[in-house]
Amino acid sequence: MEQPQFNTLDDWLAYCEQLHPVGIDMGLTRISVVAKRMGLAFDCPIITVAGTNGKGSTCAMLEAILLQAGYRTGVFTSPHLVHFEERCRVRGDIVKAADLVAQFERVQAARTQGGDAVSLTYFEFTTLAILQLLADAKLDVVILEVGLGGRLDAVNMLDADCAVITSIDLDHMEYLGDTREKIGLEKAHIMRPGKPVIVSDPVPPQSIVDHAAAVGADLWRFGTDFNFSGDKQQWGWAGRGRRYAGLAYPALRGANQLVNASGVLAALTALRDRLPITAQAVRNGLSMVELPGRFQIVPGQPTLVLDVAHNPHSVAALAANLDAMAFYPCTHAVFGAMADKDLAPMLARVAPLIDKWYFTDLPTSRAASAEDLQARWKATNTRSDATSDTYKSPEEALQAAVKAATPTDRIVVFGSFYTVGGILKDGVPRLSAPHLAT
Incomplete structure (x- = not known):
């Protein structure tokens, strides 16, 4: 089979988008065949992170602490915010597009080996390329974020x-099930x-606890095997045979980050024989961790808050974090979302805090x-003083909001x-409201 010749990462990504008949085709059979042909294997510890919310923050905190401990880290996370290369970091740095191109060529060669072509989705193809890059990088530890679910996700x-x-x-109920128990079981398969x-x-679904017992995994539960305590100044953590006291709060903002950080410290404690941490x-690590778009507060006037919250649970956390901020005379919201999300509870949870809505189209089918989002908001809005309008892009x-x-x-x-x-596509915006002009 004649191999395509692409010189840029964008060319390869465009090729991957049209390679498979459907965008999401969950299962491990096809990708495992190609991975075997490639000889994909790791000789360092692998930490796999699944869940509905908090995965990106958890991966970022694991990476930051392990880097501070002197380990050579690799991270695979998805989706990206602006550039595809954000999905892969090696030793703390985002990889270069040219380095990924070489791995895409290897995946393509293995996929079509012997004329027996294996069809791969965009996510499967790109995951193999990133994993092979990480496998070649001579790392001490690899951190992998599950893309969707767990049982049938490529990472698994x-x-x-x-x-x-x-x-x-x-979230993603059409693929994972319509209850927390069903979704928990899908994720438990990692x-x-x-x-x-x-x-x-x-408060985990019982299905997770039951599956751990069924497969004989070593279960560490929040509140039982590890926990945290704290006040407004500092916090502490205690787990199996390890304690940390007088910790500063993570650089990632939001009350939910202490729960994420607690899981991170439990993971590192569980791996302390292979990856000792001081x-x-x-x-x-906790003081230096960075992750764009997670309750990210951008300096300037007016105050700008960026958050990728995209389901009822994460929007509830966003609302709580917004409510805990200082007083603001008016809160403006730029909102765009996928059509398959549970939009009613998302809008209802944050609506009491929003005075002016700016609904936007997004560049994906x-x-x-924006008009549909506005209509859904109007159907449930109970605030007579709130206003809204629609826009073609974020x-x-x-x-319009700044103006x-x-x-x-x-x-x-x-x-x-x-x-x-x-x-963020043109960089982090620095706001200066026109009212400040002299």
Whole structure:
């Protein structure tokens, strides 16, 4: 079979998008065949992270602490905000597009080996390329974020030395099931017999607990095997045979980050025989961790908050974090979301905090239109003083919000990675409301 010749990452990504008849085709059979042809294997510990919310934050904190401890880390996470290369970091740095191109060529050669072509989805093809890059990088530890679910996600073809399951809530129900129990069971399949599984959800579905017992995984439960305590100044953590006291709060904002950080410390404690960590590495890592788009507060006037919250659970956390901020005379919201999301509870949870809505289209066929979002909001809105309008892009919506805002107002951008990514594609915006001009 003649191999395509592509010189750029964008060319390869465009090729991958049209390679398979459907965008999401969950299962491990096809990707495992190609991985075997490639000889894909790791000789370092693998930490796999699944869950509904908190996966990206968990991966970022694991990476930051392990880097501070001197380990050579690799991270695979998805989706990206602006550039595809964001999905892979090696030793703390985002990989270069040219390095990924070479791996795409290897995947293509293995996929079509012997004229027996295996059809791969965009996610399967790109996951193999990134995993092969990580396998070649001579790393001490690899951190892998599950893309969707767990049982049939491409990442699950690899055996985790430690599994982390973050919060479980209703999302992607057409693929994972319509209850927390069903969704929890899908995510529980990243567990392996005899290996630690960290469950940081304070009230996990029983299906997760039962599956750990069924496969013989070493279950670490929040509130039982590890926990945290703290006040406004500092916090502490206690787990099996390990304690940390007087910790500063993670650099990632939001009350939910302590739950995520607790799971991180449990994972590192479970792996301490293979990856010893000092208390100073924990302190430094948590203080330096960065992750764009997770309750990210951008300096300037008006205040700008960026958050990729895109389901009821994460929007509830966003609302709580917004409510805990200082007083703002007016809160403006730029909102774009996928059409398959449970939009009613998302809008209802944050609506009491929003004075002016700026609904936006997004550059994907999966997205709800700005007009549809506005109509859904109007159907449930109970605030007579709230206003709304529609826009063609997140950038256009943000410009309108900045124009309408006073320096003491607040603008929040949320609803999707596409919404926040649209704001960040030209770099982090530095706002200066027109009212400040002299």
